[in-house]
Amino acid sequence: MRPRDGWRRRMVRVGWAAAALLIAVPASGPAQTETGPRIEIKAHDFGTPEVTVRAGTRVTWINHDDDAHTVTSSTDVFRSPGLDTDDTYSYTFTQPGTYEYFCTLHPLMRGKVIVRSGA
Amino acid sequence: MSDGDDLDRRGFLQCMAWTGTGLLWSVAGGVLSSRIIGASAAEAQTAPSGFSFAQISDTHVGFRGEANRDAMGTFAAAVARLKALDPRPAFLIHTGDITHAQKAGAFDTVSEALKDVGVERVFYVPGENDVFADGGTEYLNRFAVGGPGRGWQSFDYRGVHFVGLVNVLDFKAGQLGSLGHDQLEWLERDVAPLASSTPIVVFAHVPLWAVYPQWGWVTEDGARALGYLRRFGSVTVLNGHIHQIMQKVEGNVTFHTARSTAFPQPAPGVGPGPGPLRVPVEELRGLLGIREVTYAPGAEKLAVVDRSLDP
Numbered sequence: 390m391r392p393r394d395g396w397r398r399r400m401v402r403v404g405w406a407a408a409a410l411l412i413a414v415p416a417s418g419p420a421q422t423e424t425g426p427r428i429e430i431k432a433h434d435f436g437t438p439e440v441t442v443r444a445g446t447r448v449t450w451i452n453h454d455d456d457a458h459t460v461t462s463s464t465d466v467f468r469s470p471g472l473d474t475d476d477t478y479s480y481t482f483t484q485p486g487t488y489e490y491f492c493t494l495h496p497l498m499r500g501k502v503i504v505r506s507g508a
Numbered sequence: 509m510s511d512g513d514d515l516d517r518r519g520f521l522q523c524m525a526w527t528g529t530g531l532l533w534s535v536a537g538g539v540l541s542s543r544i545i546g547a548s549a550a551e552a553q554t555a556p557s558g559f560s561f562a563q564i565s566d567t568h569v570g571f572r573g574e575a576n577r578d579a580m581g582t583f584a585a586a587v588a589r590l591k592a593l594d595p596r597p598a599f600l601i602h603t604g605d606i607t608h609a610q611k612a613g614a615f616d617t618v619s620e621a622l623k624d625v626g627v628e629r630v631f632y633v634p635g636e637n638d639v640f641a642d643g644g645t646e647y648l649n650r651f652a653v654g655g656p657g658r659g660w661q662s663f664d665y666r667g668v669h670f671v672g673l674v675n676v677l678d679f680k681a682g683q684l685g686s687l688g689h690d691q692l693e694w695l696e697r698d699v700a701p702l703a704s705s706t707p708i709v710v711f712a713h714v715p716l717w718a719v720y721p722q723w724g725w726v727t728e729d730g731a732r733a734l735g736y737l738r739r740f741g742s743v744t745v746l747n748g749h750i751h752q753i754m755q756k757v758e759g760n761v762t763f764h765t766a767r768s769t770a771f772p773q774p775a776p777g778v779g780p781g782p783g784p785l786r787v788p789v790e791e792l793r794g795l796l797g798i799r800e801v802t803y804a805p806g807a808e809k810l811a812v813v814d815r816s817l818d819p
Binding site for chain 1: 571572573574575608609610636637640641679680681682683684722723724771779780781782783784786
């Protein structure tokens with residue numbers, strides 16, 4: 390029992406250290422994340438189907454429908470889980486480019502994020 | 509005859525039912541008649557006089573939206589309806605969206621609850637909610653092991669040929685649900701040896717006919733599948749997905765969409781889009797339900813009766 394408890398305490402300490410590191414990263418990381426647009430999913434529609442942001446911007450989607458939806462990159466760059474009512478999903482776009490996405494439950498729902506270089 | 513013998517005989521007859529007692533039936537123009545080829549008059553009198561089966565659809569277990577705060581309660585009511593059917597259905601067909609967005613444990617909840625109905629078998633086809641998160645891995649490992657493809661299937665029951673099709677895998681951006689080349693080829697081979705007089709029942713989640721393509725209520729290559737079935741005298745197509753009853757007759761093909769047990773959806777094109785329709789709580793159960801399908805020898809079409817969850 391005793392050695393195992395000690396192991397568990399050590400693991401908890403490692404866990405806290407890792408958590409502290411994770412918290413520290415955004416503040417000290419070289420690329421600042423900018424909070425970007427929030428896309429409101431409603432009536433089987435990505436409210437703003439096309440947004441343009443600077444590299445390093447975090448885009449958030451929120452689902453206002455009773456139906457579940459996903460935010461899924463057409464080229465496998467990002468993939469949200471199923472979003473229930475009021476669930477949100479965020480993705481930070483670090484590289485310039487055009488990112489098309491759709492809902493894998495309702496593939497006629499489509500959107501696009503255009504990312505310009507941060508400079 | 510002892511009880512034991514009787515049970516064995518019954519078991520044997522049940523077994524025969526699954527392997528194609530169609531041989532017993534005289535079939536013409538897609539309609540089974542009660543005349544039995546090569547059978548004596550006495551045997552004819554003991555021959556089965558048709559059968560019924562039930563359809564349940566769009567149970568969306570895990571749904572907690574505004575449109576139905578008690579989707580588990582209405583699902584339980586649907587199971588009770590199925591249990592109370594008289595005569596007892598021979599088997600059940602679930603036409604997909606078993607789960608709501610593949611909620612953990614939902615497949616278990618549904619398959620356990622449907623065991624309670626007390627039928628010999630439940631046949632499933634998936635809806636997009638059952639496969640979107642993992643490309644169908646969980647669904648296929650659970651329901652489609654040993655099948656001829658990715659969830660599609662066929663079987664014969666008392667001379668009627670049943671085909672379960674899958675039109676919700678591999679959704680692509682901007683495209684509609686489809687069956688795909690492999691499944692269509694399988695379907696063509698599957699029905700090729702059948703006499704045109706064999707009654708056909710097809711079940712799939714998304715409607716095989718164009719109910720409302722603007723909302724994705726269509727199967728892109730459904731027409732090709734129907735092409736393989738046109739020569740048959742009686743084709744009954746059972747779908748789900750749109751959570752409301754619609755019917756269409758096209759030649760020998762009759763299409764039926766079923767109600768959900770979880771929530772209704774708007775009529776095609778009414779309102780801003782598809783999705784759970786909020787209705788006054790006292791109206792909800794009248795818009796949810798299950799379906800009973802009866803095959804009667806001599807009748808031109810299978811009888812489809814929808815039963816709401818209204819008390």
